[in-house]
Every structure is written in structure tokens, then in C-alpha cells.
Amino acid sequence: DLTDAPKDLISKLLVVDPAKRYTVQEALCHNFFQIMTGWSLNVQTVCSQSPQQEKQHYKGQPFNPRRKFQFGIMCVRSMIRIQRLRYTPEPVSLAVTRIDPYRIKALRKVIDNCAFRVYGHWVKKGEGQDRAALFQNFPKVDYSDPPETRMLVSATA
Structure with a gap:
């Protein structure tokens, strides 16, 4: 129309x-x-x-192709940075890493890899022990019963 x-x-x-x-x-x-x-x-x-x-x-500045090109580059760089923002890890302060280094996953992996290089020869390669056992503070217990039945059994006893 x-x-x-x-x-x-x-x-x-x-x-x-x-x-x-x-x-x-x-x-x-x-x-x-x-x-x-x-x-x-x-x-x-x-x-x-x-x-x-x-x-x-017209009272503005004369056309400067170099500045226009640089502005275009800055726009592209900022858009790429915004798109990659979700993949960028957040900055961590040194004070937080001193207090609890295992709280940060990347740092935890580095510490575990370094510890395994030092103590890896002590870990047996059999069924009873694996690499994860090196870093456990207490042994992992697998219960065959669901937690609800364990609570009922302990309450009745």
C-alpha cells in the first residue's frame, strides 16, 4: 500500500x-x-x-581516513572481545589463592599434576589404587543401599 x-x-x-x-x-x-x-x-x-x-x-573536523579505519578496527576488536567474554575466566586475586587454592579449578589441576609428578611413582597401577586415591583425604565409600534405607536402619537400631 x-x-x-x-x-x-x-x-x-x-x-x-x-x-x-x-x-x-x-x-x-x-x-x-x-x-x-x-x-x-x-x-x-x-x-x-x-x-x-x-x-x-559545517564546523566539524575534515575527513581523516586513517582515524576512520582505526575506529573500525576498534569496533571489530570490541565486538570480538564481547563475544569471547563468556569464555574468559574471571580474574582471581592473589589473596584468595593463598587462602584456598583448591577452590579454583584451574589452579587445582596444576597442583594435582605437580603432586602426581612428585609422588606418582608411589601409586600402584593395580585395581586397588588409582591416581584419584593419591589426592583423597579419606577413602571413598560406595554404599550399595540408597541413603533413605540407611537412615531407616540407623533410626531403628
């Missing part, structure tokens, strides 16, 4: 040849913008200005 004015404007803005393509002033003077009301900017004053007057009003 589009009228002809927006279709005409879009088709003239999407022309590949820059010489035939609409300029900003021509686009603002198009019928599509003349129909619109309630604009804070008077379109007629913009249409009547020449490109020389427009350049005189």
Missing part, C-alpha cells in the same frame, strides 16, 4: 551511477518530503541552500 512518491524517491536514491543518483538537496526537495508536515526543520530552506553555503555551515 505504498504510494508512488516513496517508490520514486527510493528508486532515484538507489541508482548505481553517481552522476544520475539524487543528491541530498534533490532528495529533500522531492515530493515525498513536501507532503510531510510537522517537521522541526523547514525543508524549503534546505532545498534553497547551495552546496557552498552548506560547506560554510
Whole structure:
């Protein structure tokens, strides 16, 4: 349900040849913008200005391709950093590692590997003992009964 004015404007803005393509002033003077009301900017004053007057009003910095390229690189780097943020481990203070080094999984693995290199020759390779037994403070007990039945048996005794 589009009228002809927006279709005409879009088709003239999407022309590949820059010489035939609409300029900003021509686009603002198009019928599509003349129909619109309630604009804070008077379109007629913009249409009547020449490109020389427009350049005189511009107070910004001149175009610097190097700065634009560096800004693009920074945007890409920040997006990559944001995407990889969930895979980045959180920083750990030295005070926390001194108090409880086994709380941090990566540090725990390093400590266990170093300890196994030192004491690994004492661990037998048979069925009764494995590498995990080297680091257990107390032997692991496997119960064949579920915990609920053990509690009932101990309560009745």
C-alpha cells in the first residue's frame, strides 16, 4: 500500500551511477518530503541552500581516513572481545589463592599434576589404587543401599 512518491524517491536514491543518483538537496526537495508536515526543520530552506553555503555551515573536523579505519578496527576488536567474554575466566586475586587454592579449578589441576609428578611413582597401577586415591583425604565409600534405607536402619537400631 505504498504510494508512488516513496517508490520514486527510493528508486532515484538507489541508482548505481553517481552522476544520475539524487543528491541530498534533490532528495529533500522531492515530493515525498513536501507532503510531510510537522517537521522541526523547514525543508524549503534546505532545498534553497547551495552546496557552498552548506560547506560554510559545517564546523566539524575534515575527513581523516586513517582515524576512520582505526575506529573500525576498534569496533571489530570490541565486538570480538564481547563475544569471547563468556569464555574468559574471571580474574582471581592473589589473596584468595593463598587462602584456598583448591577452590579454583584451574589452579587445582596444576597442583594435582605437580603432586602426581612428585609422588606418582608411589601409586600402584593395580585395581586397588588409582591416581584419584593419591589426592583423597579419606577413602571413598560406595554404599550399595540408597541413603533413605540407611537412615531407616540407623533410626531403628
